[in-house]
Amino acid sequence: MGNPRGFLTTPRELPARRSVDVRIQDWREVYAEFGAAPLERQAGRCMDCGIPFCHQGCPLGNLIPEWNDLVWRQDWAEAAERLHATNNFPEFTGRLCPAPCESACVLGINSEPVAIKQVEVEIINRAWAEGWVRPRPPAPSARTGKTVAVIGSGPAGLAAAQQLTRAGHAVTVYERADAPGGLLRYGIPEFKLEKRHLDRRLDQLRAEGTQFRCGVNAGADVTAAQLRAGHDAIVLAGGATVPRPLPVPGADLAGVHQAMEYLPLANQVVAAGDGGEPAISARGRHVVIIGGGDTGADCLGTAHRQGAASVTQLEIMPRPPAQRPDAQPWPTYPMIYRVSSAHEEGGERVYAVSTQEFLADGSGRVRALRMVEVEMRDGRFVPVPGTERDLRCELVLLAMGFTGAEREGLLAGLGVEFDQRGNVARDGSYATSVPGVFVAGDMGRGQSLIVWAISEGRSAAAAVDRYLTGGTTLPAPIPPTARPLA
Numbered sequence: 001m002g003n004p005r006g007f008l009t010t011p012r013e014l015p016a017r018r019s020v021d022v023r024i025q026d027w028r029e030v031y032a033e034f035g036a037a038p039l040e041r042q043a044g045r046c047m048d049c050g051i052p053f054c055h056q057g058c059p060l061g062n063l064i065p066e067w068n069d070l071v072w073r074q075d076w077a078e079a080a081e082r083l084h085a086t087n088n089f090p091e092f093t094g095r096l097c098p099a100p101c102e103s104a105c106v107l108g109i110n111s112e113p114v115a116i117k118q119v120e121v122e123i124i125n126r127a128w129a130e131g132w133v134r135p136r137p138p139a140p141s142a143r144t145g146k147t148v149a150v151i152g153s154g155p156a157g158l159a160a161a162q163q164l165t166r167a168g169h170a171v172t173v174y175e176r177a178d179a180p181g182g183l184l185r186y187g188i189p190e191f192k193l194e195k196r197h198l199d200r201r202l203d204q205l206r207a208e209g210t211q212f213r214c215g216v217n218a219g220a221d222v223t224a225a226q227l228r229a230g231h232d233a234i235v236l237a238g239g240a241t242v243p244r245p246l247p248v249p250g251a252d253l254a255g256v257h258q259a260m261e262y263l264p265l266a267n268q269v270v271a272a273g274d275g276g277e278p279a280i281s282a283r284g285r286h287v288v289i290i291g292g293g294d295t296g297a298d299c300l301g302t303a304h305r306q307g308a309a310s311v312t313q314l315e316i317m318p319r320p321p322a323q324r325p326d327a328q329p330w331p332t333y334p335m336i337y338r339v340s341s342a343h344e345e346g347g348e349r350v351y352a353v354s355t356q357e358f359l360a361d362g363s364g365r366v367r368a369l370r371m372v373e374v375e376m377r378d379g380r381f382v383p384v385p386g387t388e389r390d391l392r393c394e395l396v397l398l399a400m401g402f403t404g405a406e407r408e409g410l411l412a413g414l415g416v417e418f419d420q421r422g423n424v425a426r427d428g429s430y431a432t433s434v435p436g437v438f439v440a441g442d443m444g445r446g447q448s449l450i451v452w453a454i455s456e457g458r459s460a461a462a463a464v465d466r467y468l469t470g471g472t473t474l475p476a477p478i479p480p481t482a483r484p485l486a
Helices: 035-042 051-057 063-073 076-084 090-096 118-129 156-166 195-208 225-229 259-272 295-306 410-414 451-467
Strands: 148-151 170-175 211-214 231-235 254-260 288-289 311-316 348-351 353-360 366-377 381-384 389-392 395-398 437-439
Touching: 035 118, 035 195, 051 063, 063 076, 063 118, 076 118, 076 288, 090 118, 090 195, 090 295, 090 451, 118 170, 148 156, 148 225, 148 348, 156 195, 156 231, 156 451, 225 295, 231 451, 254 259, 254 381, 259 395, 288 295, 295 366, 295 395, 366 395, 381 389, 437 451
Parallel strands: 148 170, 148 231, 170 211, 231 437, 254 395, 288 311, 288 395, 311 348
Antiparallel strands: 353 366, 366 381, 366 389
């Protein structure tokens, strides 16, 4: 423990966000540079607990006290080694994870928790800058001659692919989009994750031997039978991509779109860098976002940068409390009122309302929605009489989550079974009902966090390695049934 009094003498400090007026004019990440010295002081706040509950809070089991101490001692290279011991892509989690580890920090019982997430991202930033992140291809003698198909190139698929490649298997990642990355590329806006971070990690995977086949729709362009015949094992990591519908009158009007119709188009235009306008744009329009989660916030920040006339975000749940409620005690992750960078940039947040219908203009395009206040009774949302009102909108984005994996196509061709939640059913070793076919991430778990996706990708890789070779030195899987949903 480098600084035994750090948690008593050093207050929590985080990097400042760039000015709202400046950052909504570009797509760069919102945080300013922090610097090594203040970050080392923040790492010194770690208490080196006898029982570090941050491990319990982190699905990856990150060695948080170890790399906090190493950063405090200015041994950044060893800190990067310890960080990579449990996490293939800390530059992703350090930017995108909601940090359940900080909610589980012992210091957070009666004070501000350690800035774990910021320490993580600064370690990997330093590692890339110093050239410490290098390809780790398997030795020729370690090659097994076994082939694995990974379906989907989101965080779960990439983690599984990297682990299996390093174990000596020949891995091919099939991605139906034109470039790999899944939601990291097409769902997460540039202001939260600049795609250069993704691209350089993909370069590492390619240098290690992982093959990518993009623009290939598994189940159509290559059939399930062909995949099974051409590979010794298959890892399904295609995500939970069936959007939750909003079955109200007018939902089929022009201008009403799912969030994952809107965000990929915006990301593609930003990547092109030619100043073009996406097919679905918020520019000059009154925008309503239905759904108060992270995807809704991504739509909010994107709409700001596209020049929306106004943005309103609707949430059916009541506004959460500012402090941890008694029903969600430490070290659980509390549902509290949070202000993301996108919320800081503007827009209105309306809680405890439900959409009743969409109203059309003379040309068949949405012009308004009718909503009503709701309250919870006997576990159901009940409209409050006399609270109906119309809200002007010319673009509606549905960000209400996802209901499971796409059943048609590949999954139907493979014949895998599904659980009651619409996810691909699996056992404690991530194996589906079809021999040699495994599933990881949202496709088996349901919509969840990026840390769960990477964790499950790593764990499923160990299960596949054991299936192919009879043993494994990769991190052992934790049965899905033993894990809480988060």
